Amino acid sequence: MIKVILTIFKITTKHTLSLPMPFHDKGEVLWHTSFFAVLWGIWIERDNRIFRQVERLDTSPWASITGPFCYYKLALAFILYAWRAVLFELANWRKAVFGVFGFVGYILKGALALVLYVIGDPITSMIRGIETAFYTIRSFYSGIVAYAPIPELTTIIILASTVLAISEASAPDSVSSQPYLLTISGLAGYTVVRGYISEPFFWTILLCVYGFSRFVKKRNDVTSALPVAAVFAAIGEPWVRILAMGSFLALAIAHHWKKLSQGKKEDEYEDEKGVYQRDVPLPLLGVALAIGIHAAAKWAGYRHLTWMIV
Structure with missing residues (x-):
């Protein structure tokens, strides 16, 4: 019986350890612990079936400690295995989500490149025209202020x-x-x-x-x-x-x-x-406005110089 159980342990350990364990090396310890807990529970159930009609008085401290644990060891083993599977699936989902977002990003980049290829020159010309008009107005205003x-x-x-x-x-x-x-x-x-x-x-x-x-x-x-x-x-x-x-x-x-x-x-x-x-x-x-702008700028400069001297 023990040889059969150990053979099953070697086979399951060989297949399960090929998957990523939670906490890396600590996951292997948890898996071994849960397997031995299941083995201990099977052994206790076997003794109970064999010695069903025999009264036994087990007063050892070890039995009082391991008794409640043995009833929930099977559930604990499945919880640990499910936890490992969930983490593995979450890792796969994260890769899938990143892949989807990367694909959508490439599509958006291609659409933007197509739009710029089609209407890039008109947009560039419009921006240059606006910039030229802005600098022309600025130069015109500066000329009025300085040389009117x-x-x-x-x-x-x-x-x-x-x-x-x-x-x-x-x-x-x-x-x-x-x-x-x-x-x-x-x-x-x-x-x-x-x-x-x-x-x-x-x-x-x-x-x-x-x-x-x-x-x-x-x-x-x-x-x-x-x-x-x-x-x-x-x-x-x-x-x-x-x-x-x-x-x-x-x-x-x-x-x-x-x-x-x-x-x-x-x-x-x-x-x-x-x-x-x-x-x-x-x-x-327009002529009157130019005179007013020049006079206002001259007055503002004079007031600024007066404040600096004072």
């Missing part, structure tokens, strides 16, 4: 405002009726002064503005010539400014005289058109 010519800008505001006042006195609503043309002419004047466009192209733009206002919108001569005269008075040479303002003043007087000769008073003209909303053109607002 306040006397020249003030002269531009005064002369352009004079031309606008002459136009409004002769043809009411001549400024507010064409804000986009005034803005285009102002931008054209700024770009030609900065050297971004050539003078022939600048003259072409002003000619197109005048033709659109006169022949497409069917406006009067004063209203049509206002954007051109305002730009020449603002950025031209001194003799160009005098010629432009003098010619526009003569045109405005002629238009007003013609209107009065037709028996149409200014009040009646305003009653027909209604109340006019006289808005300041955007180029003049």
Whole structure:
């Protein structure tokens, strides 16, 4: 009987120890202990069947200690084996989960590479455009703060405002009726002064503005010539400014005289058109804003230096 049990122990130990034991070497000790506990329980059950009708009085301390343990040794052995199997399965599941996540990561990387291959160039161009616009605005702002010519800008505001006042006195609503043309002419004047466009192209733009206002919108001569005269008075040479303002003043007087000769008073003209909303053109607002930014930056720098000295 004992030889049979030992043979079974060798066979089971040979097959079970090939699996990973919990706690490494300690797992082998637990497995041997549980096997011998099962063997001891089988031996006790065999003695009880053989000596069933015989009264025995076992008063040894070892029997009182091992007695309760022998009733639960089989359950303990299965618990240890199940624990080892659970740990082994958990290790396999962990590898499987990591494999699944790695596969999903490779799929996402491939999808991202495909998206960047298809729309990578437009996105890159858009980012570069945004960066260029940002640095352009920053450079423009820094130039205003550091190098804004306040006397020249003030002269531009005064002369352009004079031309606008002459136009409004002769043809009411001549400024507010064409804000986009005034803005285009102002931008054209700024770009030609900065050297971004050539003078022939600048003259072409002003000619197109005048033709659109006169022949497409069917406006009067004063209203049509206002954007051109305002730009020449603002950025031209001194003799160009005098010629432009003098010619526009003569045109405005002629238009007003013609209107009065037709028996149409200014009040009646305003009653027909209604109340006019006289808005300041955007180029003049931009010039005034540049002056304000330069003055504010200069004042802030002065206050900062004063605080450092004090």
